[in-house]
Amino acid sequence: MSFAFTDDQQLLADSAARFLTDKYGFDARRTVMTAEDGWSREMWRSFADMGWLALPLPENYGGLGGSTVDLAILMEDFGRHLVVEPYLATVVLGAETIARAGSDDQKAEILPQVAEGKLTLAFAHGEPAGRFDLARIAAAAARQDGGWVLSGHKAVVHHAQTADRLIVSARTSGQTADRDGITLFLVDPQAPGVALRPYPTIDGLRAADVILDGAVVPDSDVLGEVDAALPVIEQVVDRALVALSAEAVGAMDATIALTGEYLKTRQQFGRPLAAFQVLQHRMVEMLAAKEFARALCYRAAGAMDDTTGVERARAAAALKSETGRAGKRIGQDAIQLHGGMGMTDDMAVGHYFKRMTMIDVQFGNAAYHLRRFAGLS
Known part of the structure; x- marks a missing residue:
């Protein structure tokens, strides 16, 4: 599938990548995880300043009116950097539910505070x-x-x-x-x-x-x-499945990059592991799985805004099933290629694998969504 970002979307992707690369390294994340809240309120304020908390919210309530594709772009970078702040809980699930189901008074009270980083859900x-x-x-x-x-x-x-x-x-x-x-x-x-x-x-x-x-x-x-809340819940969760899958794609991308660098530096029989053809084949298979999941992710992101009902649900189910399968494949291969070191707490690759594993089971694992996809007509 061919997919190209608009100029504004490319700007979003570039700015997110720069900010998170500079401010959200692996060591910084580990420090944040040990804090009392488990995430950084200072970082959350930075997210608000960057406009990320307002990104998918309605414009008449302090948001930017971004599309699901815009949301997926941001979540993909969150996945690359293992962001632990409550973006999915507050913005993707919480604020989206308020925007769809809330009264005018509830929206006016809550959504601007979410956009400004003053309220979490x-x-x-x-x-x-x-x-x-x-x-x-x-x-x-x-x-x-x-x-x-x-x-x-x-x-x-x-x-x-x-x-x-x-x-x-x-x-x-x-x-x-x-x-x-x-x-x-x-x-x-x-x-x-x-x-x-x-x-x-x-x-x-x-x-x-x-x-x-x-x-x-x-x-x-x-x-x-x-x-009568179930239709709203289903719509909100389907969009969240796209956001989670985009995060998983970002985690897959980072996992592949880490594994490639490790194979270039780890020596065996006087040569780097990257020189062995069988391991090159394994890396190509990992990359192909990630690229297919990414293409499906942006296809589903477009479907969230352009379709309704069964078509939206089928797109979300197909994506969640595929990212669960691909994340498991890529994570297991990366751990194996790193050897026993891959599961140590000091190695980032193990943290990516754990995050992809948890994404798989959130709101239904790969097997569940495969059955869901088959049952939708």
């Missing part, structure tokens, strides 16, 4: 028994005088511990796995009845389980129509 949707099915929601919301009482358990909510607001899905009618009956709520993570169980993930990020036990939410914090 977390998307609390997945549950322990969810099995990647977006409709399988057991958390419940019951009517109570002028509001709702929430109960349930949300699992692996990225950056929940540092979020200013949680976006929580709960069932307001129907049975678990029914498509109808799901509603979205804005929840204060510090409110009574909300408990967080935070933990680090293997790829260096932070997540938490969110336990809801009698959390009270007023009607003013309902997002969108009651009982």
Whole structure:
């Protein structure tokens, strides 16, 4: 597939590459990971100054109105540098949900603060028994005088511990796995009845389980129509699949570059490993897998804005399945070519492999999305 950036998109790609190369090296990232929040608020302010937090947000709410292709360009560079800041949680999932489902007042209150770097969000949707099915929601919301009482358990909510607001899905009618009956709520993570169980993930990020036990939410914090949130959730997650896949492509690119440099410097039998033809073939196969995933990524990014319904879902499912497969192949080959050193904490290649592994399972792994693609018609 032939794909060319516009002048503005190339400028975005070049500026992101320069900034992250200068400010976000591997050692700097490791330092940030050990901070209390697990990410840098100073870096987050820089992201706001660069316009990245405003990039995909609506222009009438302080955003730049960028396309999904623009978002993918930025996320690809985030993948190359293993960015740990809550961009996916706040901008791609959280702000996108507000933009699609929120009232005018909710958008006016929240989206400009996101664009300015003053407010972070977390998307609390997945549950322990969810099995990647977006409709399988057991958390419940019951009517109570002028509001709702929430109960349930949300699992692996990225950056929940540092979020200013949680976006929580709960069932307001129907049975678990029914498509109808799901509603979205804005929840204060510090409110009574909300408990967080935070933990680090293997790829260096932070997540938490969110336990809801009698959390009270007023009607003013309902997002969108009651009982009808699933279509919004599906649209938001499909766009997030493109963003995650673009990040994975960036991680694949960096992994291949690191492996190529290692093969040029590591000596065996008096020659660099790069001189052995069988290893050259392995590198070519890794590169081909990455290029195919990248082409599919930008095709799907275009589909997010130009198509709806089944076509959008098929594009997202095909992409997520392919990037999961390619990331696993490239990561495993890179580790093998580095030998035992590849899995040590001091070697960046192992960190890239861990991030690609976690991207594969977020919102459905390669096998799940292959089945999803086959089932869409």
